Amino acid sequence: METNELKNIWNTLAENKLVGKQFAEENIKQILTKKGKGIFSKMRKKVSIDYWVYLIGLITVPLITTVVHLNLMKPLPTIQAYFGIAFVEIYLVYMFVNARRKLSFIEYSNNNLSIRKGLYAMQEKIKKSISLEYKLGILFGIGFICFTILQLIITGGGLSNIDFSKFSTMTAILLVAMLFIFPFALKYEFKVRFSGITDEINKTINELNSESE
Amino acid sequence: MEKDFTALLYQNQGIVHKICSLYFNNRVEKEDYKQELIIQLWKAFPSFNSQSKFSTWMYRVCLNAAIDILRKEKVQPKFVKYDTHSFGAISDAAYETNENQEKLQHAINKLSDIDKAIITLYLDEFNYKEIAEIIGISESNTGVKINRIKSLIIKSIENGNK
Numbered sequence: 001m002e003t004n005e006l007k008n009i010w011n012t013l014a015e016n017k018l019v020g021k022q023f024a025e026e027n028i029k030q031i032l033t034k035k036g037k038g039i040f041s042k043m044r045k046k047v048s049i050d051y052w053v054y055l056i057g058l059i060t061v062p063l064i065t066t067v068v069h070l071n072l073m074k075p076l077p078t079i080q081a082y083f084g085i086a087f088v089e090i091y092l093v094y095m096f097v098n099a100r101r102k103l104s105f106i107e108y109s110n111n112n113l114s115i116r117k118g119l120y121a122m123q124e125k126i127k128k129s130i131s132l133e134y135k136l137g138i139l140f141g142i143g144f145i146c147f148t149i150l151q152l153i154i155t156g157g158g159l160s161n162i163d164f165s166k167f168s169t170m171t172a173i174l175l176v177a178m179l180f181i182f183p184f185a186l187k188y189e190f191k192v193r194f195s196g197i198t199d200e201i202n203k204t205i206n207e208l209n210s211e212s213e
Numbered sequence: 214m215e216k217d218f219t220a221l222l223y224q225n226q227g228i229v230h231k232i233c234s235l236y237f238n239n240r241v242e243k244e245d246y247k248q249e250l251i252i253q254l255w256k257a258f259p260s261f262n263s264q265s266k267f268s269t270w271m272y273r274v275c276l277n278a279a280i281d282i283l284r285k286e287k288v289q290p291k292f293v294k295y296d297t298h299s300f301g302a303i304s305d306a307a308y309e310t311n312e313n314q315e316k317l318q319h320a321i322n323k324l325s326d327i328d329k330a331i332i333t334l335y336l337d338e339f340n341y342k343e344i345a346e347i348i349g350i351s352e353s354n355t356g357v358k359i360n361r362i363k364s365l366i367i368k369s370i371e372n373g374n375k
Contacts, residue, residue, distance in 0.1 A: 006317070006367065010336040013314040018234040019227045028219050028226070031251045043285075112260055115330065116349025118277055200284050207327050208350055 047102045054096035061088055083147065087140065094136065098129075116208045123201050130190055137186050142179060149175050218258050221267045222251065228271050229254075231337075235321060235329055236279040246282065253278045269339070273347045276330045283326060313370065320369035324362065331355070332362045 023031075065085055105125060113121060152172040153159060162169055222229075229250050233243045257274050261267070321329055327348070334344045345355045 003363065006363070006370075007336055007338075009313045009317050009370075013317055014227065014231055014337075017314065017318065019230040020234075022230070023223070023226055025219055025223050028222055028251065029215070031248050032215065032219070032255050034248065034252065113277070114273065114347060114349025115277055115280060115327070118281075118349075197284065204280070204284075204327060207325060208348070 044103070044106060047099055047106065051096065051099040051103060054092050054099055058089070058092045058096055061085065061092065087143070091140070116205070119201055119205050119208070123198070123205065126194060126198055126201070130194055134186060134190060138183055141182050141186065145175050145179050145182065214258070218255060222254065222271075225268050225271055228268060228275055231333065232272075232275045232279050235318075235333060236283060236326070238322070246279075249282075250275050250278055266343075269343055269347060272334060272337075272339070276347065280326050280330070316370040316373065317366065320366040323369070324365070328358070328362050331358050332366065335359050335363075 062085070105121075108121075149172050152168045152175075153162075156162065156166060156168050156172075164170070229247055233247045233250065237243045237246050254271060254274055261270050321332060324332065331344060331348060334347060339347075341352045341355045341359075344359075345352045348355065350358075
């Protein structure tokens, strides 16, 4: 079979079966006014919602805290009481920036790059995201566990007064055990969450890189 | 801008139909994705650089989107059995042509997402340089891939898609 014959079959196939009924210009105009219900529209919508939620959270959390503390809490709480709020704020800043980046990435990778470059960009983005989220997860997780252990020890009367029959002491021991398990559990969770998509991307990149001279 | 876009899309809408037919075989899914690709193209239109052909840019955006959708939703394209009854009584020559079309579609459906993209562009008369640009590989690699895919397809058609 010759290439021309193949192209002829393709042209008839495209005309008869693949293209089929065409859209009128009015239909196209109508589609443009729709929001879409496919995966990109859903993803764009989800990331946009995240973006606004984190932005509103970022503004309202310190605002509400300040109003409540200045008007209702007298005397003002100790500095340790603000650690939790600081944690929440750092988390919100990170998530807000992340949502913003995700939004621009969705548009950029699909519209401006070749398929191969888009895949590399996606691979790189996932790698960076995993690495950063893992580090942040470890930092916040271990920080939170340590902070809780410290509070339990302080409220229990300090290290000299440890009583193993107390519930708080047992909880503190459990949290110490969690300190060792947490990094592995987090690593496993990341592996489960990202392995499907990274495997798929790696497979396509390998396919694209094959047969090159 | 909307007027320009609508006019350009109207002239080149075959690309959306072809990609959806080859990548998404379920009828409902295909219609949804046609709309999705048009919306995606509309959102991407401000980034269209008129130095390149609209059809080249359109293929790139649509193929990127289709491959991305398949990766995300893990939709496995299934070959839709060709319905001979819908054509009524047909001549032997016409039957052979239709049979070849079915075989070609079947052969393309069996290809990987990337190979499918490459051969679609090739059959739609894009040159090696343009295909290489859309896919992001070298021209020589494009040539090697096209020859391999072409042989696979011809073999598949001649052997009756066995």
